[in-house]
Amino acid sequence: MTSNDKFQTKVNPPVIICVSSGKGGVGKTSFTVNMAAALAHNTKKILLIDGDLGLANADIMLGINVRHTLREIIEEDRDPADILIEVSPGFHVLPASSGVPEMAALSYEEQAFLTSTLDGIISRFDYVLVDTAAGIGDSVLWFNNWADENIIILSPDPTAMTDAYALIKILNTRYARTKFYLVLNNVKNQKEGREVFDNMSAVLDRFLQIRPVLLGEIPQDSNVARAVRQQKPFYLSAPDSKAGRALTAMAARILDQKP
Numbered sequence: 001m002t003s004n005d006k007f008q009t010k011v012n013p014p015v016i017i018c019v020s021s022g023k024g025g026v027g028k029t030s031f032t033v034n035m036a037a038a039l040a041h042n043t044k045k046i047l048l049i050d051g052d053l054g055l056a057n058a059d060i061m062l063g064i065n066v067r068h069t070l071r072e073i074i075e076e077d078r079d080p081a082d083i084l085i086e087v088s089p090g091f092h093v094l095p096a097s098s099g100v101p102e103m104a105a106l107s108y109e110e111q112a113f114l115t116s117t118l119d120g121i122i123s124r125f126d127y128v129l130v131d132t133a134a135g136i137g138d139s140v141l142w143f144n145n146w147a148d149e150n151i152i153i154l155s156p157d158p159t160a161m162t163d164a165y166a167l168i169k170i171l172n173t174r175y176a177r178t179k180f181y182l183v184l185n186n187v188k189n190q191k192e193g194r195e196v197f198d199n200m201s202a203v204l205d206r207f208l209q210i211r212p213v214l215l216g217e218i219p220q221d222s223n224v225a226r227a228v229r230q231q232k233p234f235y236l237s238a239p240d241s242k243a244g245r246a247l248t249a250m251a252a253r254i255l256d257q258k259p
């Protein structure tokens with residue numbers, strides 16, 4: 001990473017990081033809740049927005065009870081401060097569990113209201129992480145375009161690679177996004193992760209003239225599934241696991257403290 005990176009230099013106002021994948025079930029929510037926990041552990045003020053408007057589950061992975069959601073900000077003019085849930089000191093979640101209409105279903109005024117409300121909420125945080133839905137639906141594209149930085153999660157599965165490519169292509173051609181960080185999840189080892197990254201990188205360079213940045217690899221690790229069942233981030237319950245160490249290294253990269 002260069003010293004010009006927003007990850008390093010843009011701490012105030014917050015850095016908005018959107019996490020997407022194209023294909024479902026590749027580990028977006030798991031990555032996002034653990035990255036949020038890791039950054040919060042580094043005494044940063046973190047807001048995790050559950051942007052999976054249809055099937056929100058960041059709250060489940062964190063074991064928190066949701067009372068109010070984004071929908072009520074839009075429909076009932078509820079104070080956004082009522083909606084935020086403090087998971088631990090400095091780590092807040094903006095939940096969306098009871099379902100928020102897709103951005104396309106909102107009127108222009110509602111969209112503008114939501115954007116300005118979110119812009120108001122995020123100002124007191126250092127990092128805002130958005131966990132999006134799978135696919136290339138309207139809310140996924142909207143959150144990716146709203147963010148400063150785009151992280152794309154993919155696994156060695158060829159369909160995860162084609163879906164990640166499809167998402168990057170649409171973000172590039174429709175919204176002129178050019179900078180993408182890739183996270184290779186569920187890899188057998190670092191070597192497999194590098195191979196997947198190199199393949200993806202070659203395709204992106206050839207067809208879209210995009211050179212992605214490797215944020216890191218997360219190995220296949222039974223601690224990840226166990227942490228989901230325990231409703232606690234593996235970064236906290238198993239910090240020395242393979243996945244825990246991978247998260248620590250990636251958080252350090254985001255904070256630009258060389259691991």
Ligand SMILES: Nc1ncnc2c1ncn2[C@@H]1O[C@H](COP(=O)(O)OP(=O)(O)OP(=O)(O)O)[C@@H](O)[C@H]1O
Binds near residue numbers: 029
């Ligand atoms: N590195 C890993 N090692 C082992 N299991 C993993 C790993 N990463 C994710 N998983 C498993 O994959 C499952 C799906 O992960 P997760 O819910 O984070 O994916 P997602 O991309 O958010 O899915 P969706 O598209 O449905 O939102 C988790 O329940 C977890 O058990």
Ligand SMILES: [Mg+2]
Binds near residue numbers: 028029132
């Ligand atoms: Mg998810």
